[in-house]
Amino acid sequence: MAANVDENVKALQEVRRREENASCVDCGKPDPDWASCALGVFLCLDCAKIHCSIPSINNVKSIRMDHWEEGQVEFLAQRGNAKAKARYEALVPAYYYRPVHTDCLVLREQWIRAKYEREEFMEPGKQSSYSNGLMEGILWKQGRDNRQYLPRRFLLLEREGCLKYFTKHDAKEPKMAIKIDTVNAMFQPEKTGHPNGLQITYLKDNKTRNIFLYHEDGKEIVDWFNAIRAVKFHYLKVAFPVACDQELKRRLTRNFLKEGYMEKTGPRQKESFKKRWFTLDHRRLMYFKDPLDAFAKGEVFVGSGENGYSVLEGLPDGTQGSFTWQYGITIVTPDRDYLFTCETEKDRQEWVAAFWHVIKQPMTPQEYAVEAYFKLKP
Incomplete structure (x- = not known):
């Protein structure tokens, strides 16, 4: 035996x-x-x-x-x-998000249920809930000012290339119509305090706007996420006809490179450092008074090393602004230096690594245009 x-x-x-x-x-x-x-x-x-x-x-x-x-x-x-x-996985659409082990539970669970329980990818036509370019339903949206989550009707239209939401179920005109090419979506369960919490960002007047949503049903919120990816994928197919599917997939949705608290001082570098929530979304470093704010208090463009951008550990000698945290970071740009402090050495190392990840990459023509906008801002 x-x-x-x-x-x-x-x-x-x-x-x-x-x-x-x-x-x-x-x-x-x-x-x-x-x-x-x-x-x-x-x-x-x-x-x-x-x-x-x-x-x-x-x-x-x-x-x-x-x-x-x-x-x-x-x-x-x-x-x-x-x-x-x-x-x-025979018929997984190119735009469908395949979770990895670091992704949140709702993404991994719905991927497993889609494969084995619903068998969505074994025969054509089973992905209709998120693949036909039209999705409509109720999602719970956080209010911009009062932070209460209220039911709102959302409408995703591929033929118009936009995502709309309505404050009333029977409203004719949307509260907001968001162009799909500026939309990004990511799951944020810890940040929102809900296991199915979704953060949608988009550009309004070249500034980032945040919307926080959830749905109690895990399948419903993941279907919305993949529907957004599907509409954006088809938009990019038209906009960049020679690009391969793998290249387009990288542009559909992205997680932030790094988020967390740091302290910052003002442009004169004499003001007291203030604690802010920072988000690094590729070349946009945004800071907020609260992680769930709709708009950033400010944004910093992080360019490439070959264009005069770098990151240093520590603060310049003689820095006058008072600060509580001792682990400094200086971001050097062609126009000015930005000073931050972190609570721990581990935090500093993680932020420095994230900044270098961006700075080492050459800039695209589109990113040069974004940099020009930042330089023109008052």
Whole structure:
């Protein structure tokens, strides 16, 4: 009996060592140590927990801690992650967001449910809720001034290339019509305090505007997210006809490079440093009095190193403004230096790394135009 157990363990480890099984089938996390007896795939612990909540695929076991029968090991050997992806991800649209292990729970859960429970990507026509260029429904939107979430009707129209929302369900005219080419969307559960919290940003008069939304139903909010990506993808297909799908996908939605509190001083560098919430959205460094503010109090353009931008640890000698936090950062631009302080050395290192990530990249023609706008601002 013991010999059979040892043989099963050895065979299981051989299957697990295959290159196709070296990462979680659903989120790509390396070294998965769980497996599905229902699907014959290898999973990380977090995705295994999601599988356990879905009755049709809830037969999962630990590779290290559970006992494996010979037939179960043979099933894994015959299936594996590559075959499962070929079957369950056969028709994933180019614009559909495939979550990774660092993404929030609602994205990962709905990806798994879409694949195995709803089988959305196994035959054509099952993605109609977010793929036909038209989506309408009620989302809970945070008020700009009172911070209360109220139901608002949203309308996404590919033929007009815009996202609209209405303050009343039967209103004829929208409160706001947002051009889809300026829209970005990202999930922000921690920031909004809701597991399905979504942040939408867009440009208004070349300034960033934030909208915070949620829906109680995870499928509904993820469908909205992918519908926005779908409409934007089709818009970019027309705008950049020679660009490949992979290049267009990178332009659909993006997470902020870095967010968090820092202190800042004013342009004379003699004012007291004030605590602000900062968001680095590629070349736009924005600061807010509160993380959920609709508009930034100010924005700083972060260009490339070849155009005179750099970031330094520390503050210039003789800095006069009083500050509470001791870990300084100086952003050097062609026009002026910006001074910040961080609460910890870890925070400083993370911010410096994020700034260098941007500064090392050459600027595009569109970014030169944005830089020119920033220089013309009063």
